[in-house]
Amino acid sequence: MRSLGITIISLVMILGGAALLAAEDEPIGNLAEVMRAIHFPNSNLLFDVQTADPGEPPPADEEGTSTTAMFSGIYKGWQVVEQAAIALAEAEPLIMLEGRKCENGKPVPTGQEDFKRWARALTDAGKATLEAARKKDRDAVIELTNNVAGACEDCHTKYRRYQDRCRQ
Numbered sequence: 001m002r003s004l005g006i007t008i009i010s011l012v013m014i015l016g017g018a019a020l021l022a023a024e025d026e027p028i029g030n031l032a033e034v035m036r037a038i039h040f041p042n043s044n045l046l047f048d049v050q051t052a053d054p055g056e057p058p059p060a061d062e063e064g065t066s067t068t069a070m071f072s073g074i075y076k077g078w079q080v081v082e083q084a085a086i087a088l089a090e091a092e093p094l095i096m097l098e099g100r101k102c103e104n105g106k107p108v109p110t111g112q113e114d115f116k117r118w119a120r121a122l123t124d125a126g127k128a129t130l131e132a133a134r135k136k137d138r139d140a141v142i143e144l145t146n147n148v149a150g151a152c153e154d155c156h157t158k159y160r161r162y163q164d165r166c167r168q
C-alpha cells in the first residue's frame, strides 16, 4: 500500500512537471490548426442550439463501439453548451500566444489593434453565452450566436482571406 502511495505521488509529480514544461513551451499548432481543433467544433455546438433544444432528452444512444460513440453521451444537454462557451471564452490566449505562426508561415498578426479587438470580442461572446447557458436560456444563447459568429467573421474578413492571410 505504502509503495502504491509513493508511486502515485511520483506520478503526480511527473505529470505536474510535464504540465509546467508544456505551459512554457512553443506553440504546437499553427493558427488554422488551433481554430479547427477548438473554435470550429465548439462554435458548432453553440450553433446547434438553434435547431436542437439542449433541455430535451437526447436521442436514443446510437449503436457503436468507437470511442466517439462510447463517450458521446457522457456530457449532455446544457452542460455541452456551457463547455463549448467556456472553450471559446478561454481561447483568446491561444490566439494571442507569442510565436504562433499561420499556415502560410507568417506570424499571427497579434500586434494589430483590430485583431486584438476581435479576439477579445470572441471572449466576451463566449462569456455572455456561458451566462445564458447556465440559466438554460435557449433564446438568449441563440441570440448570442450572432455575437460569436460576428467575431469569427469580422476577423476572418480581414485576416483569413486567401491572398493576404495574416497580413501584418
Ligand code: HEC
Pocket (backbone or CB within 6 Å): 030, 031, 032, 033, 035, 036, 039, 040, 043, 088, 095, 101, 102, 103, 104, 115, 116, 118, 119, 122, 148, 149, 151, 152, 153, 155, 156, 159, 160, 165, 166
Ligand atoms: C482574432 C481573429 C480571429 C477570430 C476571432 C477567429 N478566427 Fe478563425 N482564423 C483566423 C485566421 C487569421 C485564420 C487563418 C489561420 C492560418 O492560416 O493559420 C483562421 C482560420 C480558421 C479556420 C481554418 C480555416 C482553414 O483554412 O481550414 C477555422 C475553421 C476557423 N478559423 C474558425 C473560426 C471560428 C469558428 C471562429 C469563431 C468561433 C474563429 N475562427 C474566430 C482568425 C480568427
